[in-house]
Amino acid sequence: MIEMMNANYAAARAAKLARVDVTAVYPITPQTSISEKLAEMVQKGEMDAKFMMMESEHSAMSALIGASYVGARTFTATSSHGLALMHEMLMWAVGARRPIVMPVAARTIGGPWNIWGEHHDVITERDTGWLQIFCENNQEVLDTVLMAYRVAEDPEVMLPIMVIEDGFILSHTVDIVDVPEQEKVDRYLPPFKPEYPVDVKNPMRHGGLMMPDWWTEFRYLIYQSQEVARTKLLEAEKEFEAIFGRSYGGMMEYYKCDDADAVLVVAGSAAGTAKEVADRYRAEGKKVGVAKLRVFRPFPAEEVRRLADMTTTIGVFDRSYTYGDGGAMFNEVRSALQSTGSVMKDYVGGLGGRDVTVKFIEWIFDDLLRIAEAGKADRTVEWVGLKDGTGRW
């Protein structure tokens, strides 16, 4: 059924469709309306779930780990400082192998105070072991939550997944969303059956002490599951397409990348803007393409390397900044491409809620085409739109 809703409501509706058993939430901008919608649906009796109001995000994640041990399908959502407060429990969720699905309305982290959208909070958590999927629009948020449960609860994966929606840009913007029928979702998503549930008839110790002699091996199992998750994600999407007729190009979507002179790697909602600009440039005969980085963890290194066969110049748009030699996303892409000899450049922008406009992306494509012609990048990192008085923007 076609409805109008923002990405937060889409995520909450997906939780209802997935028949979530336990949801523990603590509201934070821009995720608050997910919590509100969940509360409303549980209160009205539309959603048969236990709704827990916690005193912090740290507690919310802890509660879900506990609920997941018993065999409940669990759901929460957070943003920014809430995600940072969860940090410790995020790692515990991975180590305990709990398949929790959590939409994150990506927002910048203070100080100073700023509530607007950016990827810094989720990029910061990239090393926790959570799978991370960036969404481009509201429909993709709803669909990805359903896919995420299927992948997370696969007995060979058993890892938590973040479904990332850009704060405000998606979370508070109303768009057309096709909400699938409950019986279709039930066909797609079997009930969650953990291998080692908490069961009084079969006592087990969960989360006990692990000595150095087997710690490495358990971490290796997580690494293995991350690798298996690659194929599981593709399978889940194929199955999704068969039932619902929608798909999102797997780990990485190549938009007009074959024969391109320059390609921009983008994650999140900016990919939609970049595709729009690519269409206009193609109409003018300028050969540019967009590679939408959909899955960031596990990192699609093979898919990124395929770009080297299509183009010589690759730009990466980082909607966050980590103070290394370029942004985090740029460094991941660069290490995947290290042996290919591609010319690369990092574009940092859209920080703290600053809009990524058509003009902004056009500047990046113009710069990339200049680099493609010159055959080398003029610098590693470009802060696009920086008010530096040069009048370049």
Added chain:
Amino acid sequence: MYKTYKDLPAEPVASQHTEDIMTGTWRTIRPVLNEDKCIRCYMCWKFCPDMSMIVEKEGDYPHVDLDHCKGCGICSNECPRGAIRMERETL
């Protein structure tokens, strides 16, 4: 028990009873009971965090389960008569 990572359960769970895990190897000092001083109040039995002070039946002197005692010394500290001395473990 396990030989390689392939034998491990997918989740870090243990079905082993804690009785099977010999924490006695952690010990550097051991409690030694002086029965002449002991008044059989069983404070040591009550306070032992590892249930390693064993009292078979009412009226017996307690004895130490050295397979599980970690040598924390709480029993010695709580004993109202100073009947438990912590002795260094030697090889």
